[in-house]
Amino acid sequence: MKFNWGTGIALTLVLFAMLMGFMVYKAMQQDFDLVSEEYYADELVYQDIINQKTNALKLDGRAKLRMTDEQVFLVLPADLDGKTKSFAVQMYHEQEADNDFNFEKKSTTENQFAIPFTTFSTGKWIAKVKLNCEGVDYYFDPEIVF
Known part of the structure; x- marks a missing residue:
């Protein structure tokens, strides 16, 4: 398999999407307590x-x-x-x-x-x-x- 610029772009986009998915997952796991309910x-x-x-x-x-x-x-x-x-x-x-x-x-x-x-x-x-x-x-x- 030859690694050309099209493969590099596709690989970069896939890695970026995976990273963004991981970051969204970690952000959803955070507990954000308000300083005050009122x-x-x-x-x-x-x-x-x-x-x-x-x-x-x-x-x-x-x-x-x-x-x-x-x-x-x-x-x-x-x-x-x-x-x-x-x-x-x-x-x-x-x-x-x-x-x-x-x-x-x-x-x-x-x-x-x-x-x-x-x-x-x-x-x-x-x-x-x-x-x-x-x-x-x-x-x-x-x-x-x-």
Whole structure:
């Protein structure tokens, strides 16, 4: 069999079609979780989040996630230490929406809180913290990678 330019073009087209078929197959196997099921409603109130982030930037410190051997802690800025505050936290796992969970604290003066993980799954976690301290709303989104 002689290999000429027509055979080369045909072989190239067949290989291209097979590659495209494989890529479509792999793309269909991906699991795409939305950040939020109510993304449109969340977008409408996003200006509130921007205002809360601006308030948080006025503080000296930032909220952090700190990991010890057996526990993960949410540490709030030192400016808020000793003040009465309440907050809600959404722990968001980027790779797996089934791992997301929420917790909240009402009327506390503490500045460090243990996060109630039932299981630690690897990946990037973002703590979306909405905090109210003495009538001022703040928003923090510290990250940690396991």
